Amino acid sequence: AQKVTQAQTEISVVEKEDVTLDCVYETRDTTYYLFWYKQPPSGELVFLIRRNSFDEQNEISGRYSWNFQKSTSSFNFTITASQVVDSAVYFCALIRGVNNDMRFGAGTRLTVKP
Amino acid sequence: NAGVTQTPKFRILKIGQSMTLQCTQDMNHNYMYWYRQDPGMGLKLIYYSVGAGITDKGEVPNGYNVSRSTTEDFPLRLELAAPSQTSVYFCASSSIGTGDYEQYFGPGTRLTVT
Numbered sequence: 001a002q003k004v005t006q007a008q009t010e011i012s013v014v015e016k017e018d019v020t021l022d023c024v025y026e027t028r029d030t031t032y033y034l035f036w037y038k039q040p041p042s043g044e045l046v047f048l049i050r051r052n053s054f055d056e057q058n059e060i061s062g063r064y065s066w067n068f069q070k071s072t073s074s075f076n077f078t079i080t081a082s083q084v085v086d087s088a089v090y091f092c093a094l095i096r097g098v099n100n101d102m103r104f105g106a107g108t109r110l111t112v113k114p
Numbered sequence: 115n116a117g118v119t120q121t122p123k124f125r126i127l128k129i130g131q132s133m134t135l136q137c138t139q140d141m142n143h144n145y146m147y148w149y150r151q152d153p154g155m156g157l158k159l160i161y162y163s164v165g166a167g168i169t170d171k172g173e174v175p176n177g178y179n180v181s182r183s184t185t186e187d188f189p190l191r192l193e194l195a196a197p198s199q200t201s202v203y204f205c206a207s208s209s210i211g212t213g214d215y216e217q218y219f220g221p222g223t224r225l226t227v228t
Contacts, residue, residue: 004156033215045157045204045219052215091156095215101172102147102217104156 002027004094006105013082014113021077021108023092029053032096034068034075039107040088048090051075082112116140118220120205126226127195135190135223137205145208146188147172147217148180150201157204163188164210195227 003026013019025034036048049059051068059066063080079086092105121136139146144165149157149172159172163182177199179191188207192199202224206217 006156035216043202044221047216047218050216093156101159101162102157103173104158106154106156 002029002032002094002096002101002103004092004103004105006090006092006108008108009106010109010111012111012113015084016081017112018078018080019082019110019112021079021090021092021110023075023077023105025073025075025092025094027094027096029096032094035093035095035102036066036075036077037091037093038088039091045091048077079110082110084112084114086110087112118205118207118218120203120220120223122223123221124224126228127192129195129197129227131195132191132193133195133225135192135203135205135225137188137190137220138186139188139205139207139218140186141207141209141218142185143207143209143218144185145210145217146182147206147208148178148188148190149204149206150174150199151204151222152201160190160203192225197227199225200227201225 005024032053034051038046065078067076089107089109091107095102118139147162148160151157158174161180163169169180202222204222205220208217
């Protein structure tokens with residue numbers, strides 16, 4: 001079975017604070033893909049990053065960074081110097097196997113206050 | 115390139131009514147998916163298709179039917195609407211053969227069953 005757990009239901013920070021969103025996954029497959037999506041108040045899903053199971057390199061994109069650790073089955077997402085526009089629900093997701101069956105976590109609602 | 119389009123954007127159904135949610139993609143993707151997102155929750159896979167003429171059940175298929183007669187279209191049918199089907203429905207597509215694995219989402223259809 002595969003499962004994604006986002007233990008933080010809601011996080012509230014003040015603008016310019018750093019914030020880390022946790023994601024823990026479970027899968028028996030050796031080949032899998034992890035994703036982060038952003039869902040702003042408007043409701044659409046915005047792709048942020050994809051990482052495959054063979055690539056544990058951390059990634060940085062502007063104020064966003066991702067830490068992938070297979071040893072702890074975690075794929076955490078950090079926003080540095082948060083901004084009000086970062087307020088959204090963030091989903092971590094996992095794909096395994098050839099059918100591309102994507103499983104989502106329950107999401108973390110991030111509120112950034114000015 | 116419109117990406118993934120969904121119609122309608124909003125719909126209110128009475129219990130027992132039927133309707134079809136439309137989904138079209140113009141990216142020539144082989145895989146297509148239907149998800150539902152209940153309030154405060156992540157997305158759950160209803161059905162998916164790996165190509166024209168091929169469909170398979172996801173995590174929560176009961177109460178729904180799909181068909182895939184063309185690469186572009188993947189309609190979702192609700193035969194006897196129930197209040198439990200009140201949700202936001204997202205269609206997505208992806209191109210597995212290119213190794214991309216990213217799923218491109220439509221804007222969603224908000225369905226209320228009363």
